[in-house]
Amino acid sequence: MNKKVLFLALSSTILAFSFFSSSxxxxxxxxxxxEYMPDMYRSPSYEDNSYNPLFADSMTDRxxxxxxxxxxxxxFPFPNTPEGLANASQYWKxxxxxxxxxxxxxxxxxxIYCIHCHGPSGMGDGKVAAKLPGPPPPYxxxxxxxxxxxxxxxxxxxxxxxxxSHAGQLSVDQRCKLIRYVQTLQKIGQTSDTAKTVAAxxxxxx
Amino acid sequence: xxxLITKLQKSLAAFFAFVFTLITISTTYAQAPTAAAIAEGGxxxxxxxxxxxxxxxxxxxxxxxxxxxxxxxxxxADWMFKWVKNNNALRKSGDAYAxxxxxxxxxxxxxxxxxxxxxxxxxxxxxxxxxxxxEDDVVAKGPEGPTKKxxxxxxxxxxxxxxxAVLFIxxxxxxxxxxxxxxxxxxxxxxxxxxxxGLWKDTLKWIKTHKTHFVVINIFLVVCFLVYGWxxxxxIDVTTGYKPSQPINFxxxxxxxxxxxxxxYCHSGAEKGKVAGIPTLNVCMNCxxxxxxxxxxxxxxxxxxxxxxxxxxxxxxYNKPSHPIKWNRIHNLPDFAYFNHSQHVxxxxxxCKNCHGDCTTYTTNEQFAPLTMGWCIDCxxxxxxxxxxxxxxxxxxxxxxxQDSSRTITEADMGGLECGKCHY
Numbered sequence: 001m002n003k004k005v006l007f008l009a010l011s012s013t014i015l016a017f018s019f020f021s022s023s024x025x026x027x028x029x030x031x032x033x034x035e036y037m038p039d040m041y042r043s044p045s046y047e048d049n050s051y052n053p054l055f056a057d058s059m060t061d062r063x064x065x066x067x068x069x070x071x072x073x074x075x076f077p078f079p080n081t082p083e084g085l086a087n088a089s090q091y092w093k094x095x096x097x098x099x100x101x102x103x104x105x106x107x108x109x110x111x112i113y114c115i116h117c118h119g120p121s122g123m124g125d126g127k128v129a130a131k132l133p134g135p136p137p138p139y140x141x142x143x144x145x146x147x148x149x150x151x152x153x154x155x156x157x158x159x160x161x162x163x164x165s166h167a168g169q170l171s172v173d174q175r176c177k178l179i180r181y182v183q184t185l186q187k188i189g190q191t192s193d194t195a196k197t198v199a200a201x202x203x204x205x206x
Numbered sequence: 207x208x209x210l211i212t213k214l215q216k217s218l219a220a221f222f223a224f225v226f227t228l229i230t231i232s233t234t235y236a237q238a239p240t241a242a243a244i245a246e247g248g249x250x251x252x253x254x255x256x257x258x259x260x261x262x263x264x265x266x267x268x269x270x271x272x273x274x275x276x277x278x279x280x281x282x283a284d285w286m287f288k289w290v291k292n293n294n295a296l297r298k299s300g301d302a303y304a305x306x307x308x309x310x311x312x313x314x315x316x317x318x319x320x321x322x323x324x325x326x327x328x329x330x331x332x333x334x335x336x337x338x339x340x341e342d343d344v345v346a347k348g349p350e351g352p353t354k355k356x357x358x359x360x361x362x363x364x365x366x367x368x369x370x371a372v373l374f375i376x377x378x379x380x381x382x383x384x385x386x387x388x389x390x391x392x393x394x395x396x397x398x399x400x401x402x403x404g405l406w407k408d409t410l411k412w413i414k415t416h417k418t419h420f421v422v423i424n425i426f427l428v429v430c431f432l433v434y435g436w437x438x439x440x441x442i443d444v445t446t447g448y449k450p451s452q453p454i455n456f457x458x459x460x461x462x463x464x465x466x467x468x469x470x471y472c473h474s475g476a477e478k479g480k481v482a483g484i485p486t487l488n489v490c491m492n493c494x495x496x497x498x499x500x501x502x503x504x505x506x507x508x509x510x511x512x513x514x515x516x517x518x519x520x521x522x523x524y525n526k527p528s529h530p531i532k533w534n535r536i537h538n539l540p541d542f543a544y545f546n547h548s549q550h551v552x553x554x555x556x557x558c559k560n561c562h563g564d565c566t567t568y569t570t571n572e573q574f575a576p577l578t579m580g581w582c583i584d585c586x587x588x589x590x591x592x593x594x595x596x597x598x599x600x601x602x603x604x605x606x607x608x609q610d611s612s613r614t615i616t617e618a619d620m621g622g623l624e625c626g627k628c629h630y
Binding site for chain 2: 127143163
């Protein structure tokens with residue numbers, strides 16, 4: 001009897017101990033586990049998005065030095081001012097032609113960067129738009145369907161109202177292709193659009 | 207006589223009908239708008255105005271419209287009609303209040319609705335804004351989906367330690383009990399009490415007398431050691447399922463799942479460069495400028511973004527010092543392995559899910575793939591290269607197909623197993 005109890009006790013101890021030791025990582029979920037030669041993983045060089053004590057803002061990612069331009073990059077020449085907007089909408093021209101191929105590429109970009117707010121056809125009925133205080137206006141309504149390619153680029157560059165700048169996410173080429181697709185959405189249902197959007201809009205919640 | 211009565215009745219009915227129409231017309235065009243007009247105005251407000259104006263006091267892009275009827279030049283309905291229809295013209299006409307509003311809101315012009323909305327629609331909108339739905343009429347928006355508690359599948363280690371301690375105490379206690387019982391039986395039989403030789407010697411004595419038990423325990427111990435030891439060694443530097451807590455309880459299931467935001471919207475580096483990138487705060491603010499949270503928990507978490515970005519959600523301006531958020535890195539390749547996101551996402555046309563799992567279900571983000579070399583190699587060997595419409599390496603694809611057009615081309619055929627591709 002005693003032997004049996006002792007045997008049981010001992011074996012359970014061993015089992016428990018081995019189980020415990022094998023699952024060290026699970027105990028502290030903020031630990032990534034055991035590392036062999038951690039200097040291979042936590043390198044002395046600073047990596048993208050990593051913490052950096054050398055800069056006051058503690059970020060490794062730096063903005064380009066003021067006044068410098070990356071090779072092959074043309075900065076947007078129009079400043080974020082009313083005059084800049086007027087000049088941009090008049091003089092900025094999309095280098096890509098409005099071909100179905102470019103528009104299809106633009107649509108692919110649209111479905112990543114725009115669709116969740118502006119909706120699948122630019123009517124302002126995206127999934128996120130329902131959570132915003134108000135939906136973005138349809139591209140095809142009277143106030144927006146006449147936006148020139150320059151004005152659309154200007155908005156992508158600097159943002160407007162609730163929409164922030166997307167210059168950091170979209171490359172210049174992506175923006176140009178995107179504009180060609182947005183222009184097709186501006187043409188949707190150009191007659192009596194107000195009545196349509198009003199009917200399509202959900203009832204006001206507040 | 208009867209004729210006269212019918213005539214009288216008819217003329218009376220006509221009179222009442224006339225009065226009734228008059229009343230209807232006058233109510234339509236007088237100060238008190240009909241409920242239908244207000245409801246219609248509400249619809250238009252939500253579609254056209256709510257983008258920039260709330261009905262409360264908070265500013266969005268334009269000012270909040272609570273009590274707007276008392277602020278503007280009287281009569282409010284007339285002034286607002288002119289403003290909504292063409293605020294530009296109203297400002298140019300020299301209206302003092304119109305120019306003040308424009309200046310107060312950072313010289314941001316409101317959209318001109320002339321031509322977009324009809325006069326009646328503008329009137330309805332104004333009627334709605336002047337007669338907003340009362341607070342208790344408004345059905346509060348419920349929280350989006352159930353708020354899942356962070357799943358707690360980690361068992362606390364101290365319970366195991368406690369079990370071990372309790373078992374040891376039981377062993378010691380049982381040994382003492384056994385000894386005193388033996389002493390009592392020995393005394394009854396007139397034998398001398400057993401001498402106290404200590405726990406260690408007692409164990410040795412037990413081993414000598416219980417050889418089978420001892421061997422079985424040892425085998426068990428060795429097997430445990432081998433199995434768990436093996437697993438433990440293979441787990442070194444493999445961090446599958448690593449799921450650290452983050453400074454903000456960011457939920458991929460809400461953003462990528464419920465809201466259907468594409469992965470690349472936030473991780474836009476994935477198709478352009480080496481790292482997918484942790485989105486900067488301006489990307490968060492693209493949506494969270496407007497979305498301040500529907501539940502207290504969400505509000506707390508979103509307030510952390512505002513704090514980091516230096517954003518004042520009441521006045522809708524960046525007016526405080528900003529600081530970066532220290533996210534905890536989950537996926538980490540050692541320095542000696544080169545990995546490039548764009549090469550896999552743009553060139554290889556791989557779905558993010560292949561390596562990161564279905565993020566649309568993650569409440570806290572975690573590591574899905576082991577990121578070991580064997581895992582990389584397995585995929586390079588097994589996955590067929592998507593060559594259709596793929597401009598990258600077109601020549602290589604062509605020459606490989608020339609060699610043997612029947613077989614499938616994998617990354618391994620294109621040199622994906624060369625050491626120098628990733629280690630240099």
